[in-house]
Amino acid sequence: MGDASNIEPVKFNVSDMNDSMLHTLLELVSDGIWDWNANTGFVYRNARWYEMLGYSPHALDNTVLAWENVIHPEDYPRVMARIDDHLSGRSPVYQVEYRCRTQDGSYVWIEDRGQVLVRNADGSVARMVGVHRSIEDKRRLVEELERRNHSLEAMIEERTRELSRVNQQLQLQLEENRKLAHTDTLTDIANRYRLEQVLPQACERAQRFREPLSLIAMDVDDFKNINDHYGHALGDAALVHVVENIKRFVREGDLLARWGGDEFIMILANTPLADARTLAEAIRHGLADLLPVGDFQVTMSFGVVQRFDEEQQTGLMARADQALYRSKIAGKNVISV
Ligand SMILES: Nc1nc2c(ncn2[C@@H]2O[C@H](COP(=O)(O)OP(=O)(O)OP(=O)(O)O)[C@@H](O)[C@H]2O)c(=O)[nH]1
Numbered sequence: 202m203g204d205a206s207n208i209e210p211v212k213f214n215v216s217d218m219n220d221s222m223l224h225t226l227l228e229l230v231s232d233g234i235w236d237w238n239a240n241t242g243f244v245y246r247n248a249r250w251y252e253m254l255g256y257s258p259h260a261l262d263n264t265v266l267a268w269e270n271v272i273h274p275e276d277y278p279r280v281m282a283r284i285d286d287h288l289s290g291r292s293p294v295y296q297v298e299y300r301c302r303t304q305d306g307s308y309v310w311i312e313d314r315g316q317v318l319v320r321n322a323d324g325s326v327a328r329m330v331g332v333h334r335s336i337e338d339k340r341r342l343v344e345e346l347e348r349r350n351h352s353l354e355a356m357i358e359e360r361t362r363e364l365s366r367v368n369q370q371l372q373l374q375l376e377e378n379r380k381l382a383h384t385d386t387l388t389d390i391a392n393r394y395r396l397e398q399v400l401p402q403a404c405e406r407a408q409r410f411r412e413p414l415s416l417i418a419m420d421v422d423d424f425k426n427i428n429d430h431y432g433h434a435l436g437d438a439a440l441v442h443v444v445e446n447i448k449r450f451v452r453e454g455d456l457l458a459r460w461g462g463d464e465f466i467m468i469l470a471n472t473p474l475a476d477a478r479t480l481a482e483a484i485r486h487g488l489a490d491l492l493p494v495g496d497f498q499v500t501m502s503f504g505v506v507q508r509f510d511e512e513q514q515t516g517l518m519a520r521a522d523q524a525l526y527r528s529k530i531a532g533k534n535v536i537s538v
Pocket residue numbers: 387420421422423424425426428432433434435436437440461462463529533
């Protein structure tokens with residue numbers, strides 16, 4: 202048995218290694234290595250460099266041109282710009298990603314990193330080494346992410362369009378609902394709900410600005426007879442015609458509403474009793490223009506009132522109704538104030 206402590210260790214300096222030894226060593230490295238002697242033009246590439254591009258080891262010329270020839274034409278200017286930056290000293294390292302043509306004509310993405318090791322006395326490059334590393338997996342991942350990103354963006358765009366379509370429909374529906382909530386479906390004028398909203402505001406306004414506010418309550422006379430003799434459908438039609446007829450007398454700022462059944466209310470802002478009564482008279486006369494329903498000439502009874510100072514809407518409505526009732530008692534087709 203020998204004594205290991207007596208064995209002299211082999212003394213080795215990297216500087217002792219010649220190019221051939223170095224290249225033998227580099228053949229074992231798993232990255233693609235290139236070593237460019239710029240003064241001779243000789244480029245050494247290790248086995249892995251060739252393998253990455255599908256070539257058998259050392260299948261290409263040991264020239265810079267052999268490398269330039271495999272660079273994708275679209276990437277070529279970018280690669281040359283980077284290498285110029287480094288050779289001229291503008292950037293401390295050379296690093297760039299680009300596509301290289303493989304032996305079967307397809308392209309693979311690689312990352313190329315290099316550095317000038319030795320410069321000549323005049324500053325020109327004497328020797329530069331570098332590493333090729335396949336970044337196919339990384340690029341595939343990036344492309345996949347980009348693809349997903351695009352499809353996600355397209356999906357978002359589509360959803361946004363869809364949402365705005367739905368939103369528009371909802372807006373239309375909302376407007377329709379709002380209209381329906383305030384409108385009498387048969388006659389298309391304001392309904393009782395709307396009247397009950399507007400009347401308190403009209404009273405407040407009249408009080409605030411000390412303006413006269415009047416109401417006309419009107420009700421079709423013996424309307425039940427129309428329904429009974431000619432049916433509900435003709436009754437409906439008669440109500441619509443009555444409203445069309447009255448509408449001719451509605452001024453800007455007035456509100457004509459259907460209180461319910463065959464009764465209607467007109468709110469007359471800034472209108473004293475005398476004017477309201479004149480208007481009611483005009484409406485009453487205007488009804489004569491209506492075609493009779495069968496033997497039945499439609500007439501209406503009216504109650505006209507002007508708001509008292511400090512009077513609320515309920516009091517005002519009640520007085521209008523009482524005046525209307527008096528007209529019915531008085532034989533109908535008349536106006537009571
Ligand atoms: N066709 C139709 N009839 C309705 C509608 N709403 C209420 N009516 C009917 O209208 C009639 C109203 O009758 P009243 O106001 O009580 O009595 P009238 O026959 O008009 O008699 P006076 O009011 O005393 O002149 C009832 O027969 C209700 O059924 C409607 O929307 N369409």
